[in-house]
Amino acid sequence: MRTLFSDVPRASLTAFYWAFILYLLLPLTLMMAMSFKDANFVAFPIGEWTFDWYVKVMQDKQFLEACLYSIMIAAATTFAATTLGVWIAMLIVAEGIRGQVIIFALACLPAVVPGMISAISLRIFISTIDMPTGTAAIILGHTVHAVPFVVVMALTRLRSMPGNLVDAARDLGADSVVAFFRVTLPYLGPALVGGMIFCVLLSIDDFVRTFFLGGYRPTLPMLIFAKVQGGMSPEINAMATLVLVVTAAVGLYAEFLTRRARTR
Amino acid sequence: MVSSNTTAGYGALREAPVPKYSTGIAKVVNSPLYRHTLGAAVESRIGRILLLAGVPMIWLMMLHVGPIYQMLKISLLSHYPVQPGVESRFTLDNYAIFFRESIYFTPLIKSFIFATAATAATLVVVYPVAYYVAKVVKPQGRSRALLLLLVPFWAGELIRTFSVIMLLANRGAVNVLLREIGFIDRPIPMLYTSFSLGFGLVYLICLYMLLPLYSAIEKIPSPLLDAAADLGAGPFTRFRRIILPLSRDGIVSGCCLVFLTCIGVFATPMLLGGPNTVLFPETISGFFHGASDKWPVGAAFALIMLVTALTAAAIFMRLVGGRKRRAI
Numbered sequence: 015m016r017t018l019f020s021d022v023p024r025a026s027l028t029a030f031y032w033a034f035i036l037y038l039l040l041p042l043t044l045m046m047a048m049s050f051k052d053a054n055f056v057a058f059p060i061g062e063w064t065f066d067w068y069v070k071v072m073q074d075k076q077f078l079e080a081c082l083y084s085i086m087i088a089a090a091t092t093f094a095a096t097t098l099g100v101w102i103a104m105l106i107v108a109e110g111i112r113g114q115v116i117i118f119a120l121a122c123l124p125a126v127v128p129g130m131i132s133a134i135s136l137r138i139f140i141s142t143i144d145m146p147t148g149t150a151a152i153i154l155g156h157t158v159h160a161v162p163f164v165v166v167m168a169l170t171r172l173r174s175m176p177g178n179l180v181d182a183a184r185d186l187g188a189d190s191v192v193a194f195f196r197v198t199l200p201y202l203g204p205a206l207v208g209g210m211i212f213c214v215l216l217s218i219d220d221f222v223r224t225f226f227l228g229g230y231r232p233t234l235p236m237l238i239f240a241k242v243q244g245g246m247s248p249e250i251n252a253m254a255t256l257v258l259v260v261t262a263a264v265g266l267y268a269e270f271l272t273r274r275a276r277t278r
Numbered sequence: 279m280v281s282s283n284t285t286a287g288y289g290a291l292r293e294a295p296v297p298k299y300s301t302g303i304a305k306v307v308n309s310p311l312y313r314h315t316l317g318a319a320v321e322s323r324i325g326r327i328l329l330l331a332g333v334p335m336i337w338l339m340m341l342h343v344g345p346i347y348q349m350l351k352i353s354l355l356s357h358y359p360v361q362p363g364v365e366s367r368f369t370l371d372n373y374a375i376f377f378r379e380s381i382y383f384t385p386l387i388k389s390f391i392f393a394t395a396a397t398a399a400t401l402v403v404v405y406p407v408a409y410y411v412a413k414v415v416k417p418q419g420r421s422r423a424l425l426l427l428l429v430p431f432w433a434g435e436l437i438r439t440f441s442v443i444m445l446l447a448n449r450g451a452v453n454v455l456l457r458e459i460g461f462i463d464r465p466i467p468m469l470y471t472s473f474s475l476g477f478g479l480v481y482l483i484c485l486y487m488l489l490p491l492y493s494a495i496e497k498i499p500s501p502l503l504d505a506a507a508d509l510g511a512g513p514f515t516r517f518r519r520i521i522l523p524l525s526r527d528g529i530v531s532g533c534c535l536v537f538l539t540c541i542g543v544f545a546t547p548m549l550l551g552g553p554n555t556v557l558f559p560e561t562i563s564g565f566f567h568g569a570s571d572k573w574p575v576g577a578a579f580a581l582i583m584l585v586t587a588l589t590a591a592a593i594f595m596r597l598v599g600g601r602k603r604r605a606i
Contacts, residue, residue: 023513027410031423034407038430041481044451045441102334111331120338127346128542128587130559134580135345137566138573142348158341190320190329192307219434222544226566235436235545242440242549251444254437265432269425 042258049251067252076237077253084234087149088217091156095213096206098157099164104194106165107172118165125162132159133226140227148229155223160213167212171205172198208272211264218261346584353577372578382561386583389558390590392472393540396479397533400487403480408491408528409521413500424492431485439546442478443469470552478550483539487532494528495521530598534591541587558583 052062071077102121106114124132136155137147145151179201183193199206221235228236234257241250306312319325352358353373357366376382411423430438445451446468453465468474498521506516544559551557562583565576 024414027406027414030406031410034403035426037481038427038484040451041441041445042430042433042438044444045437048444098334098337101330102338105331105334108330111327117334117338120342123342123346126538126588127584128538130542130544130562131580131584132345132542133544134562134566134576135349138352138577139341139345139348142352154341158345161337161342189307189317190326191316215432215434219436221436222542225544235434238436238440239545239549242443246443246447250440254440258433258437261434262429262432265428269428273421 045251046255046258049248049255051248051251053248067248068256070249071252071256074249074253076232080232080234080237083231084218087152087156087233088214090153091160091217092210092213094153094157095160095164096210099161099209100168100199100202100206102161102165103168103172104198106169118169121165122162124158129159129222133223136223137226146229147227149231151227152224152233155227156217156220159220159223160216163212163216164209167205167209168202171202175201204271208268211268211271215261215265215268218257349577349581352574353581355574358573358577372575373582375575376579376582382579385556385558385561386586388555389541389583390586392476392479392555392557393537393587396476396483396540397537399476400480400484400536401529401533404484404487404532405491408488409495412492412495413498413503427488428485435482436545436549438482439478439549442474442481442550446474446477469550470555472551472555475547475551475555478546479540479543482543482546483536486535486539490532490535491525491528494525498524526598530595533594533598537591537594538587541583 049067050063050065052064052066102117105111106118106121111117127135133155136151136158140147140151140154145154175198179197180193183197184190188196218234221239224233224236225239232240238250238254238257241247241253307317316329319329354368354370355366356369356371376386407427411420411427415423433441443450447453448465448467448469450469452468453462456462457465502520502524503516506520511519542559543557544563547555547557547560558579562576562579565572565579
């Protein structure tokens with residue numbers, strides 16, 4: 015009686031979990047399936063299947079340019095955000111510096127401010143320093159967005175680092191800079207790579223900051239947004255599917271890396 | 279300099295030097311350029327602190343605080359960007375406009391109702407899932423169960439929003455399925471309504487709820503639950519007396535995260551919402567794009583939204599009584 019009674023919630027929870035997975039995956043699956051539809055409008059049932067939309071997308075100059083532009087911005091953002099994030103994290107864990115709580119709060123500020131407001135404040139900021147909208151402004155905005163995440167990831171790893179590693183390096187004659195590059199940075203290694211990939215995904219995914227800070231060159235989300243507003247077509251589905259497959263693969267790899275970093 | 283010596287000494291004991299550690303950094307460190315600049319700087323305490331704190335502090339002050347400060351400043355000006363011949367003076371008018379006209383504060387109220395409803399819905403939907411993964415699944419299967427939940431979130435905001443359209447459109451999967459069964463004759467208009475917007479929002483943000491809840495529930499010791507069961511507490515009592523209070527931290531941080539994200543969501547209402555679902559971000563955006571270029575008003579509105587959103591989150595934190603100190 016008791017086992018029967020306690021198994022009912024268990025079974026219903028299991029069912030709920032799988033229903034939730036279905037809820038998460040169904041729209042994306044439908045979106046991908048629609049990219050194979052052999053007609054130039056979006057509607058179920060799919061009917062004839064075709065690969066033509068992919069061929070068309072791969073020849074679409076606008077799409078390829080947007081891809082390159084997004085990747086370029088993501089690379090610059092990742093480099094800047096990782097450097098700054100690690101630097102800030104080093105400052106927070108350093109001994110003999112006061113006000114670490116305040117520094118940490120400041121570092122996390124962009125993560126608390128809603129995306130829309132962050133975008134507007136940056137738009138105002140770049141106009142007060144006479145910076146034009148465009149590539150540099152986008153990179154700046156994305157970097158501000160990504161830094162808090164790098165800080166938190168680097169901090170978690172730094173806190174698990176035995177303090178005597180750096181002391182040993184000092185005893186052997188390394189100055190602070192050398193100790194950082196030879197001991198701390200390699201120790202951060204795997205966690206940092208995971209954080210960097212996260213930065214790439216954040217940057218490629220970002221819409222609202224790019225919307226306010228961008229110029230006339232569209233990034234990937236801007237292009238997809240413009241196309242969706244312009245009218246539905248399976249071509250957008252093919253584009254989105256390609257982006258989805260690539261980002262999911264990258265995300266999976268990042269997950270694998272951080273997991274390995276945690277268990278090592 | 280010293281470091282390369284030790285490497286050489288260590289190498290001499292073995293047969294070959296260890297080239298892996300004596301290149302690159304050692305070369306840089308031994309170069310006169312380094313020794314006269316960075317190398318000299320880190321010799322002194324002041325130099326070390328400057329090197330450590332300089333760039334981060336400038337960055338934090340300039341780009342984490344700076345934009346918010348500039349927004350505050352501009353929201354108090356009568357004209358911006360300043361045109362020649364027009365003098366910009368200090369004013370509180372931009373804030374007054376908000377309270378004067380209902381077309382401005384209705385969207386904010388709508389935004390709040392939407393965000394609150396979406397947060398509550400997300401909590402109710404995600405809680406059982408988080409509980410299942412944290413307590414029902416065996417430890418070795420947990421990361422796989424969690425990973426399956428994470429996969430859709432690498433798709434990105436826009437693509438996920440777009441995929442919701444596939445499901446809810448007039449000729450989308452749900453309507454076509456219902457018609458095939460013979461349940462309806464005409465498609466139910468679901469897209470571009472509050473329903474599609476809410477559905478899309480929950481779909482978009484449930485991960486932010488899942489992770490805090492999961493980590494909070496996972497920390498609840500299972501023996502506690504067994505003990506309660508042995509003492510005769512049924513599943514409902516165990517949930518109400520043990521699981522719910524002990525997962526409060528996760529509920530608070532998950533709800534705050536979801537609420538703040540929902541408030542600031544911009545692309546989703548534009549794609550999934552209709553004319554009846556104009557939310558505050560769209561209103562604000564109108565002051566920066568389009569014909570009526572009124573930056574100070576937009577800045578004032580953005581600040582009103584930021585302050586009310588953060589206040590609401592803080593009140594919620596206080597009421598439910600989450601963690602006292604934010605974990606560093």
